[in-house]
Amino acid sequence: MFKNRLKLDFTYYNKLYYNLTRSAGISNSSGFTSTLINIDEEYVGRGVELTLSGDIIRTRDLKWESSFNWSRDRWYYTKIDPVYSTQKPWVAVGKRWDWYGIYDWERDSQGNLVNYNGYPKQSDYQSVIGYEYPDWIWGWTNTVTYKNFTLSFTLDGRVGGMAHSKTNQAMWNSGAHIDSDNQWRYDEVVNKKTNFVGSGVKVVSGSVDYDSNGKIIHDNRVFAPNDVQVSYESYMKSTNPYIGTVTRQNVFDETFFKLRDLSLSYQMPKSVCDKLHMKGLTLAFVGQNLFVWTKEFRFTDPDSDSDNLSSPSTRYLGFNVKLDF
Template sequence: MFGQNQSKGYSLNTDLLFNYEKKKVLGDLDIDLTAGASMYKWEDQFLSASTRNGIIIPGIYSLNNSAERPNVSSSRFRKQVNSLFGLASLSWDGAVFLDVTGRNDWSSSLPSSTRSFFYPSVAGSVLINELASMPQWMDLWKVRGSWTLSKQDLGVYATNVNYNLGVGAWGDYNTANYTRNIRRDEDVSPQVSRTWEIGTAAFLLKNRLNVDVAYYNIYTYDRQISAAIPASSGFTSILVNTEETRVQRGVEITLNAGIIKKENFSWDVALNWAKTHQYYKDLDPVYSPDNLWTKEGGRVDNYTGTAWLRDPQGNLINTDGGLPIRSDYTTLFGHSDPDFIWGFTNAITWKDFDFHLSFDGRVGGLLNNYSSYKMWDTGAHPDSDNEWRYDEVVNGNTSYVGEGVQVASGSVTYDQYGQIVEDTRTYKPNETPTSYETYARRYGDGTLGATDPTFIKLREIAIGYTLPKSVSERWGMSRARVSLTAQNVFLWAKDFKFADPDFNTDTELTSPSQRFVGLNINLHIAHPDNSKKR
């Protein structure tokens, strides 16, 4: 086999800017105006060719030596965005600040009817301490707020219905098929996010304490989705702007404090805490999911799956063969976003030594622990090494009896959402022995991978030493410092085992997190001052 691949491309950014600045206009007002235009353009090309069914003459590697007509494929992607924009920055008396922006883009990846779109923003802040008398312990107090629109166009050729050509697919016949099974039925508009934020920051006690609090609200509408349509149309989905809207709300708090400030010793700490969730604001009567948890005011980060069937007392229901039964309906397990995330950093200096220690983590939410699930599936999980497995492997006995009950009589009827409409079942204890291997691969630990990823991580430890100036200068250096750093030093996880929940994903087999240890040596060579020659 012989093949050749070639890929090439370029990107081009061109900007034209005009600026006007004027101080002390109408008293204490300063004005800074900027206007401009830009063009962003890129292109990627790919060409691939390979022999088919081997080569004719051994040792001659050429496409012309292909036993049959060579396989050839090529692609080309291009996009261009032209823009006009402006910025007005106003400040009054060093206390009140206002920025207003406006931008209009023309994107080649959108239909001609929606190609042009405008988005503005406004941001302002006020230094309260410059306008009013503050207590002696208040050094600075700032209040800020912003409002902005941002718009997102589409990927290259997302709105085009074009063909992918195949060469010699059947004898000498070529083929042409749609490159994607998406149909554009109407003019698709950019997706829009409206964001507003308010916050305040205060510096206290001669800047020994700094507190920053922010609240933000992101409202998303005209969302672009690929909605499923009947395959009889020749396509499987259609690209539309859905009427479904979403809102994300979040709070962030940061605290910086100088605990100790002395001549030869200091200790500074930083704390941060953040929480954010996204909610459905409006639903689309056609395209929004029809289930029990997708509702106005409900959260978007729903963690769902098919749960194990249980009786009214919560006991696991098993088959006549002694194996647990999963529901045919999807249910809500919980939510994937954390309840909150946090961080804690310490910085200590003593004479010429400095020490850095930082922790962080997350609390709550659910994450798919796929590594644990596959360990049960393959028999590698430590908890699967027990007497029932030994009895089955060594003695050939299927002696494991699972927990829960079996249905003795009766039946159950569900509605379209999996809710019980009528239930006449009676139960008896499960006493049927079964293969432990089969049971463990089916049930595992019973969580179906839905695991609380709460964790605490010692993110970094670092210790450094800076040589006294008299010593470093003696060696011809203006400064010399050595430090030892360790990262990912320690991890405690509540339930999430065999993988690092810090990755926020375990959909595939995830490698464990790596611990890093490093030595840093910084040397600054001193330059002689020739002006001091005697």
């Protein structure tokens, strides 16, 4: 289009996943406790990818090339094994396969934490709080050349998706989290007070009953604002167990955008190269991972899906000299 200055690429895929494997228990007399079997569960992956690229500006001294990429993927159950598929209401034909399930805290009908003796309690029933994979992914690459200077950079990002930050949870558990430097901690360490009151409500009377999926079928509980004072250290360790159980407050939206790479180069004029008996000489400043913005992740890079106590992304800065003889 437009004398080959604008290009549009479109890709669609539809892929079926079948003959899935799962661990199944077997008799101990075999010398093993489990074996891998094929199950009768299937799911389909569907996705689209669009790439729009072109020469936005093309003159004698100035040239701007740009390319924008957008993609979206979805996975859905198409067949459920009546025996070996996960027995949950959200595991069904037509439902999304990448559900993110956790054991959330017990809550009242308003979403408030329900405390017992000053501490919240995790539910005995798993619930879905979102989906693991992003809503969509994007990337934008640009190269701008003006006379002998060339500037190139790439921005990309992800919108949506959820991941557990083990780093965030471990910092709360160990007292290393920056937000744990507060008055309650000071009072406990210095003044020997245990005066922390967690948010939410407490049960004054009544009881609650659930069905097998965790749906409330009877609830006559009476609530009052939580006013039970407890140890701040104990509360944080209780609600942020080290590495083990995933807790809701440590699962975050993975939305981010990043300045993936940047380079600024200068190509020496031919007259200079001739004097140096060279065909070409290019000087360049280069950098990677120069900037990242995250919606909810604070201490790690969601680009890695799950931080798992891993090292943060490394920022690279460098200077290149290219000689052509």
